[in-house]
Amino acid sequence: MPSCRPLAAVLSAVVLATLTTTVATVATPSQAATAGPKTVIANLFEWNWTSVASECSSFLGPRGYGYxxxxxxxEHVRGQEWWVAYQPVSYRIESRKGTRAQFQSMVSACHAAGVKVIVDAVVNHMANTDKSGPGWAGxxxxxxxxxxxxxxxxxxHCGRNGNDDIVNYNDRYEVQNCELANLADLDTGATYVRDRLAGYLNDLLSLGVDGxxxxxxxxMPAADIAALKARLSRSVYMVQEVIYGAGEPITPQEYTGNGDVHEFRYGKDLxxxxxxxxxxxxxxxxxxxGYIPSNVANVFVDNHDTQRDVPGTLTYRDNGIYALANAFMLAWPYGSPTVMSSYEFTDRNQGPPSDASGRTNNSTCFTGGWRCEHRWQAIANMVAFRNAVTGTGVVNWYDNGFQHIAFGRGSAGYITINDEDFAVTGRSYHTNMPAGRYCDVIHGEKSGTTCTGPVITVDATGWFRTDVAAHDAVAIHTGARIS
Known part of the structure; x- marks a missing residue:
């Protein structure tokens, strides 16, 4: 029987070390190539532009991340907190993360590596009264x-609650016309405001941004976002932050006509x-x-808000169990996945590693506070799994009724996850995959004609045998076949 326990606390030292192993070296592009469209998003939260450019070239592109x-x-208010970036004071591309020229250079470098760029666009509001003085660029x-x-x-200026702030989330008018935490709420229904916002977004598109x-x-009403989208100079990928609230009048479904929508229930339930x-x-x-349709859902185990504000969210602090949840997300066909890449924090307001002036430090993975979950072996290698199985459905589902599951993705991949407190040994698994020898990408990867970790052999009838340690997984896919 499963027990209600803090899983990170009971992970064995060996398995935890395996699941959180980091991928510090990168295969050549030919070795890292994967089949199918690349849809996985890496959220390099608060990285500066020079570091994003370097990561696109050295890791994200070769490893198969699509965005x-x-x-x-x-330009934003001055300060050390993470949320200053979400308080605009102008639409100049000048922030603690870098200059306009550095931003454009970053976009070009990512495109050269085959990675598209999505910008977190703050269009609902400007700054609040907690900060003052000139903005970052003066x-x-x-x-x-x-x-x-x-x-x-x-x-x-909604005239509610004495300070114009939102109090009642069951009141549509308040949610869309009052202020979120005292942030000056733009009248996005006004033509002038829409034109100014579209000017900012189109400026970013002129620099090569993809979404x-x-x-x-x-x-913001869904119609206001539609009006902004209609003003864009070209088609782009769009994902909208709409947090589901039980019984609330504003629902994620209202926004699916504009593009993808974050399905916040996914990470919380997982x-x-x-x-x-x-x-x-x-x-x-x-x-x-009961989630929104898969083809318009963007999902994640955690993001920069939920890892700070939603109790129970799995984050980098959960180590091995966090890696397993991300591996499941990348193997499961629902939605388009975003992998979070965090920095360490002890206070919810804590900003990224920065110098005394507030300028964001270069990101050096696994040092200086940068956690770089997108490089953890069990996560990074499952990006190639995701690319290999795109377009296939779930086959050969197995569960033991409790904490051990396994499933295939068409004839392209197979994963088994054991979250029991004991190892599962001596069991065979049935796949639709071609006979051959495959690298277990949870514990290693393909390197030329060999594997850096365990080899899984699928026989002529699609069966393979393997042992799975407690709180661990095994995954194979056609891109990791060695014979």
């Missing part, structure tokens, strides 16, 4: 006055299952759980 999501690039501003950009008439994560989309419930329950995970 990199970067933090807001516009622009003057006050709460409702941004010279040359917006004045008081360009903002909502936008629309921050705080729930606080954490609960991996921590306290049965993996066997995941056999219909996704639309079978």
């Amino acid at each position: 990199v999501q970067v933090s807001p690039p516009q 622009s003057a501003w006050t709460h409702y006055d941004y010279p040359g950009t917006y004045q008081s008439q360009d903002f909502h 936008f994560r629309m921050d705080a989309s729930k606080h 954490a609960r299952v991996f921590r306290n419930e049965r993996l066997a329950y995941l056999s219909n995970f996704g639309e079978g759980w």
